Amino acid sequence: xxxxxxxxxxxxxxxxxxxxxxxxxxxxxxxxxxxxxxxxxxxxxxxxxxxxxxxxxxxxxxxxxxxxxxxxxxxxxxxxxxxxxxxxxxxxxxxxxxxxxxxxxxxxxxx
Amino acid sequence: xxxxxxxxxxxxxxxxxxxxxxxxxxxxxxxxxxxxxxxxxxxxxxxxxxxxxxxxxxxxxxxxxxxxxxxxxxxxxxxxxxxxxxxxxxxxxxxxxxxxxxxxxxxxxxxxxx
Numbered sequence: 668x669x670x671x672x673x674x675x676x677x678x679x680x681x682x683x684x685x686x687x688x689x690x691x692x693x694x695x696x697x698x699x700x701x702x703x704x705x706x707x708x709x710x711x712x713x714x715x716x717x718x719x720x721x722x723x724x725x726x727x728x729x730x731x732x733x734x735x736x737x738x739x740x741x742x743x744x745x746x747x748x749x750x751x752x753x754x755x756x757x758x759x760x761x762x763x764x765x766x767x768x769x770x771x772x773x774x775x776x777x778x
Numbered sequence: 779x780x781x782x783x784x785x786x787x788x789x790x791x792x793x794x795x796x797x798x799x800x801x802x803x804x805x806x807x808x809x810x811x812x813x814x815x816x817x818x819x820x821x822x823x824x825x826x827x828x829x830x831x832x833x834x835x836x837x838x839x840x841x842x843x844x845x846x847x848x849x850x851x852x853x854x855x856x857x858x859x860x861x862x863x864x865x866x867x868x869x870x871x872x873x874x875x876x877x878x879x880x881x882x883x884x885x886x887x888x889x890x891x892x
Contacts, residue, residue, distance in 0.1 A: 701880070710782075710883035711821075712866050758879065765811075765836065766870075766881055768821040 671755045676773045679749075685742040687772050689755030692736040699758045700731060701766070704751040711754065711768070715739065738764045745776045782884035784869055790890045797856040799887050801869030808879070810852035811870040811881065812836075812844060821868065827852055834888070859891045 672690040679685040689699060699718050703711040715729045717738070719759055722729045728741040742749055754771040785800035803810065811826040813836075823836030825844040833844050841863060845853045853870075856863055866888050870881040 703883075708866075708886070708888070710870075712887045713880055713882060716880060765823050765826070766821070768815075770818075770820060 671757055671769055673753075673755055673769065673772045675770065676775070678775050678777055679742075679745045681747060681776050682744055683778050685715050685749065685774060685776070686756075687740040687742075687774065688737065689740070690737045691755070691757050694757050695733050696735075700729070700735075700738050701756040701758055702727070702729065703756065703768070704749075704752045705740065705771075706748075706751045706755070714753075716758075737753040745774075747776050750774060750776045782869055782882050784867075784884040784887050786887050787885060788826070788888050788890075790892065791856075791859050792892055793860060795859050795891075796891070797859050797891075799854040799856075799867055799869075799889070801852045801854070801871075801884055802850055802884070803852075803869075803871040804850065805871065805873070805882070806849065807871035807882075808849070808874045809872045809881075810846065811872075812842075812854045813868045813870065814838070814851075814865040815868055815886075816865050824854065826884055826890065860887075861891050863889065863891060864891045 701716040702714040705711045717729045731738045752771040752773050754768050791797050812824045813821040815821045822838050827833045827846040830876045843855045866886050868886050869884040872879045872881045
């Protein structure tokens with residue numbers, strides 16, 4: 668299974684873009700990159716996912732490098748409500764639908 | 779919007795009690811999952827179900843059982859609760875098919891076993 672590596676914590680000023688990196692150097696060609704976040708004491712919230720192309724939705728943008736070995740989640744204008752733990756996950760294709768959440772990046776948005 | 783609901787946000791039970799955690803999803807998803815989340819251990823899969831009356835063990839099924847009698851409902855059962863089952867329990871659901879299989883999570887049930 669492809670593993671992911673994320674920095675344990677990051678700070679971001681309110682109103683600025685938050686760029687959260689993820690390394691997944693062992694990713695296979697047909698594995699998706701997913702991002703979730705978890706606000707304290709709540710269930711994980713789906714943010715975005717992608718395979719090869721960059722993706723954007725109302726919450727965030729996902730930039731995947733051409734070699735697919737890393738990606739960056741971008742929150743364009745961070746707010747205090749974006750303070751959460753962000754998880755980068757690679758969905759393996761040979762073990763059904765199991766998502767393996769690591770320890771993620773704890774993002775703190777500072778006023 | 780996909781909605782996954784769990785029967786309780788907080789639950790306190792005594793050692794040896796039988797505990798039922800209920801999960802309901804409204805998106806007609808085939809797959810449903812039960813995880814537990816503990817500090818420093820991330821999310822660990824307990825059981826999942828890919829169809830009514832079907833179930834598969836996850837990574838840590840010991841001490842748990844599940845029931846899926848209807849497509850929208852997936853129950854987690856602690857046959858005889860123990861203190862090491864104090865945890866946050868998360869239910870999720872997803873559809874099937876080629877490509878991405880996004881899982882949508884419920885709000886979680888924080889269980890304390892005394």
